[in-house]
Amino acid sequence: MFNLILFGPPGSGKGTQSEKLIDRFGWIHLSTGDLLRKEIANETQLGLEAKAFMDKGQLVPDEVVIGMIGSALDANPTAKGFLFDGFPRTVAQAEALDVLLTSKTSEITLVLALEVGEEELVTRLLNRGKTSSRSDDRDENVIRKRLLEYENKTAAVAHHYAKFDKVAKVKGEGSIDEIFQSLREQIEARQPA
Numbered sequence: 001m002f003n004l005i006l007f008g009p010p011g012s013g014k015g016t017q018s019e020k021l022i023d024r025f026g027w028i029h030l031s032t033g034d035l036l037r038k039e040i041a042n043e044t045q046l047g048l049e050a051k052a053f054m055d056k057g058q059l060v061p062d063e064v065v066i067g068m069i070g071s072a073l074d075a076n077p078t079a080k081g082f083l084f085d086g087f088p089r090t091v092a093q094a095e096a097l098d099v100l101l102t103s104k105t106s107e108i109t110l111v112l113a114l115e116v117g118e119e120e121l122v123t124r125l126l127n128r129g130k131t132s133s134r135s136d137d138r139d140e141n142v143i144r145k146r147l148l149e150y151e152n153k154t155a156a157v158a159h160h161y162a163k164f165d166k167v168a169k170v171k172g173e174g175s176i177d178e179i180f181q182s183l184r185e186q187i188e189a190r191q192p193a
């Protein structure tokens with residue numbers, strides 16, 4: 001199994017690149033943001049609780065997202081790999097993911113960290129807010145809060161995997177295809193022949 005974490009701050013292009021990677025490599029795409037938005041659209045109890053955090057730009061509690069990922073892994077027993085997008089976002093989530101994968105005799109293969117400057121991120125998110133239905137992209141205060149949450153809680157996830165020499169940085173500015181090429185090269189360098 002090839003298990004990739006696509007890592008980076010909000011607005012760094014994880015969603016865009018995930019779609020291209022899934023097409024190319026055939027993994028199962030697990031985006032906690034998308035899973036949470038589905039729960040909200042279905043007006044579930046979990047969705048209602050998550051929405052209150054998301055609207056403020058805060059992270060949803062670890063146990064909620066860890067539970068969702070556990071169910072998604074169980075639901076795809078024959079997957080040839082998973083692409084984790086927007087997860088793990090805290091060290092506790094990373095540790096829980098490692099345990100979940102170990103129980104399936106697997107592990108994280110690679111973490112690709114997209115690097116984009118902060119002002120570019122804010123510009124991209126505000127632009128996305130003009131056309132998408134995401135209310136968390138329309139308010140600059142909420143966007144800045146998400147970037148702060150990323151720095152305070154999520155950046156450490158890269159250090160967690162760097163200890164195991166699993167992190168590669170990729171420039172996240174440039175054309176979508178250029179960035180995709182860089183991601184692909186890193187993946188192919190780690191894929192068993």
Ligand code: ADP
Nearest residue numbers: 010011032033053054058059060065086087089
């Ligand atoms: P973005 O990375 O562009 O902010 P996402 O769609 O990945 O967007 O996430 C949107 C929101 O959903 C986050 O701001 C957060 O509130 C919540 N969320 C998504 N994934 C997680 C996670 N792994 N842990 C906690 N909260 C999460």
